[in-house]
Amino acid sequence: MVVKFNEYAVKKETAVDAMAGDGEYKEAYLADVVRLKMKRDQKRFWAGDNISEYILDDRMKDQLIDEATDAFELVLDRLLIDRETDPNSKGTARRLAKMYFNEIMAGRYERAPDCTAFPNDSKDRYEGMLVVRSELRSMCSHHHQPVVGVAYIGIIAAEKLIGLSKYTRIAQWCARRGTLQEELANDIAREIEKATGAKDLGVYIQATHGCCENRGIMAHSSLTQTTVLKGAFKEDMGTKKEFFDNIKMQQEFAPR
Numbered sequence: 001m002v003v004k005f006n007e008y009a010v011k012k013e014t015a016v017d018a019m020a021g022d023g024e025y026k027e028a029y030l031a032d033v034v035r036l037k038m039k040r041d042q043k044r045f046w047a048g049d050n051i052s053e054y055i056l057d058d059r060m061k062d063q064l065i066d067e068a069t070d071a072f073e074l075v076l077d078r079l080l081i082d083r084e085t086d087p088n089s090k091g092t093a094r095r096l097a098k099m100y101f102n103e104i105m106a107g108r109y110e111r112a113p114d115c116t117a118f119p120n121d122s123k124d125r126y127e128g129m130l131v132v133r134s135e136l137r138s139m140c141s142h143h144h145q146p147v148v149g150v151a152y153i154g155i156i157a158a159e160k161l162i163g164l165s166k167y168t169r170i171a172q173w174c175a176r177r178g179t180l181q182e183e184l185a186n187d188i189a190r191e192i193e194k195a196t197g198a199k200d201l202g203v204y205i206q207a208t209h210g211c212c213e214n215r216g217i218m219a220h221s222s223l224t225q226t227t228v229l230k231g232a233f234k235e236d237m238g239t240k241k242e243f244f245d246n247i248k249m250q251q252e253f254a255p256r
């Protein structure tokens with residue numbers, strides 16, 4: 001879907017007029033224009049959703065980062081942190097804004113990784129199971145605390161294959177958002193299915209959560225495991241066992 005904003009850098013309209021869609025009025029923030037546009041389109045923009053079709057180019061992203069910088073300055077002021085004379089807090093608002101857009105939540109604003117698919121339909125096509133281990137960095141939507149872990153992605157190869165690094169690129173693209181681990185496993189499974197056409201697949205994630213380690217119950221050894229199984233991974237006990245045996249072998253090779 002292509003979304004058009006008329007001269008979005010200067011376009012300003014009030015909430016009511018944005019809803020009416022006549023485009024004559026002016027809203028102070030580009031982020032509000034985009035937010036209202038998504039509402040009008042009934043586009044969900046939860047912390048774990050990708051909204052890249054609304055981010056048209058780098059110039060637009062730069063303006064959103066500028067606006068978020070202003071907002072983080074206000075947060076620091078409200079936290080009574082001196083961002084004028086404390087040298088370590090001076091550039092923090094901008095660092096936070098850039099970090100959210102370009103790093104820890106980049107998967108919301110960037111388009112899906114380009115996954116060229118190679119045909120796997122010859123006579124001697126690969127028919128076995130493929131298990132890829134992908135390291136993940138994510139953050140929980142509730143507390144914006146880090147989620148650190150590993151995803152094991154298994155598929156039975158279908159008619160097309162993608163490069164091995166692409167599995168990890170997809171997983172990281174899904175992870176670099178605000179997430180719930182349960183949703184993250186589903187998101188990765190759906191995107192891998194889209195990219196490979198595989199109907200038989202499994203995603204197993206194990207991760208530690210900053211919101212349990214750094215605050216709240218301060219549990220430093222807690223590990224959360226989630227599994228999504230589809231097709232033969234769900235229905236065929238042999239396939240399921242092979243997947244988990246492969247994960248165990250991977251863990252022996254690269255313990256985590």
Ligand SMILES: [Zn+2]
Nearest residue numbers: 140142143211
């Ligand atoms: Zn949390």
